[in-house]
Amino acid sequence: IKKIAVLTSGGDSPGMNAAIRSVVRTCAFMKLECAAIYRGYQGMIDGDFKDMTARSVNNIINKGGTILKSARCEEFRTPEGRQKAYNQLKKHNIDAFVVIGGNGSFAGGLKFNEEFNFPVMGIPGTIDNDILGTSYTIGFDTAINTVVEVIDKIRDTASSHNRLFFVEVMGRDVGHIALNAGVGAGAEEILIPEQNLGLERLLESLKRSKKSGKSSSIVIVAEGDKTGKNVFELKDYVEEHLPIYDVRVSVLGHMQRGGSPTCFDRVLASRMGVKAVEALMAGKSNYMVGIRDNNLILTPISEAIKAHTPVDEELVRVSDIMTT
Numbered sequence: 001i002k003k004i005a006v007l008t009s010g011g012d013s014p015g016m017n018a019a020i021r022s023v024v025r026t027c028a029f030m031k032l033e034c035a036a037i038y039r040g041y042q043g044m045i046d047g048d049f050k051d052m053t054a055r056s057v058n059n060i061i062n063k064g065g066t067i068l069k070s071a072r073c074e075e076f077r078t079p080e081g082r083q084k085a086y087n088q089l090k091k092h093n094i095d096a097f098v099v100i101g102g103n104g105s106f107a108g109g110l111k112f113n114e115e116f117n118f119p120v121m122g123i124p125g126t127i128d129n130d131i132l133g134t135s136y137t138i139g140f141d142t143a144i145n146t147v148v149e150v151i152d153k154i155r156d157t158a159s160s161h162n163r164l165f166f167v168e169v170m171g172r173d174v175g176h177i178a179l180n181a182g183v184g185a186g187a188e189e190i191l192i193p194e195q196n197l198g199l200e201r202l203l204e205s206l207k208r209s210k211k212s213g214k215s216s217s218i219v220i221v222a223e224g225d226k227t228g229k230n231v232f233e234l235k236d237y238v239e240e241h242l243p244i245y246d247v248r249v250s251v252l253g254h255m256q257r258g259g260s261p262t263c264f265d266r267v268l269a270s271r272m273g274v275k276a277v278e279a280l281m282a283g284k285s286n287y288m289v290g291i292r293d294n295n296l297i298l299t300p301i302s303e304a305i306k307a308h309t310p311v312d313e314e315l316v317r318v319s320d321i322m323t324t
C-alpha cells in the first residue's frame, strides 16, 4: 500500500474533521501518499479527489461537520456505480480507503471490498452511538453535551413558569443520546425505544413529581421511542389526562449534529485515524476501528453492521433511581 484515500459518508458528525486530519497526518508520518475524496461515495464515482499533505488539514480539528462534505449516493448501491468508483481509485493510484461514517457507509465498503478485493477500513462517525463494536462513535460525546446544555436552558424557563417540557432528541432507533443526556441533565423521565414504560407510568410519574413539590418537569423523548405517539401527541395526551401542567414541546433537531467537537471526540478521532492507517499497513481489511475499555479494537465490518449497540443496562437502572 503506497496511497490511502479518506472519505466521509452518510450523516455528518462533529469530530469527523479530526478523524480526517488524523488519517492524513498518519499517512504523512508513515511516508505514504494520501488523497481526500469529496462528497462520499458520489465523489468516488465522479473522481472528486485531492492529494493531501500534512498541511492540508491545518486548523480543522476544532471544526464541526466535515470539510470533505458528505453525501448519500444511490449509484454506489449498483454494481455499475461501484465499477466506476473502482476505475477512479485505480486511475488515482489509490490502494486502500478509510471510510468515516455509519452502518450504511460500512455496508457499501464491505460490498466494494468483496467485489474488487480492495482494502477498506471503517471509522465510526455518527452522533447516534449505535454501531456495534465500539463503546463510542465520533460525535456522540459532542452531541450529548450540546443536548445537556440546551436542556439546562430549557429548564431555566420551565421552572420560571411551572411548565412541563417534552424535549425530543435525535438517536434514530436507539436511545443512547436520550439516556445519557437525560441522566446528565437530570430529566424527570426518559423515553427510549429500548424500554417502553407505557403512558400510564408516565402519567403516574408526572403526578408523583408534581405532588412532591416539583415546579417544573423535563421529559426527554428519543426520536425512536415506542410509545406510539410523537412529542406533540404526547403533549395532547398529558394535557387531557393530567390538566395540572402547562405543557410545551421542544424538538431539538439538527443543532445536535453541529458544533465544535468536544476534547473527547477530538482525541477519539485522532486515535482512531492512526489505528485505521496502521491496521491497513498491517495487511488488515474490512474492519471497523472501535474503542472498548479505552483500548482501540478492530471488529469485522460484517459484525459491526449486524445490529445496534444496546443501551447500557446499568445506566438505565441509574436513570430509574434518579427519576424517583
Ligand code: ATP
Pocket (backbone or CB within 6 Å): 009, 010, 011, 012, 041, 071, 072, 073, 074, 075, 076, 077, 078, 101, 102, 103, 104, 105, 106, 107, 108, 109, 111, 125, 126
Ligand atoms: P448515518 O446513518 O449515520 O447517516 P450511514 O453511513 O449509515 O450514516 P447511509 O445513508 O445509510 O448512511 O449510507 C451512506 C452511503 O453508503 C449510501 O448513500 C450509499 O452510497 C452507501 N451504501 C449504504 N448501504 C449500501 C449497500 N448495501 N451497498 C452499497 N452501498 C451502500
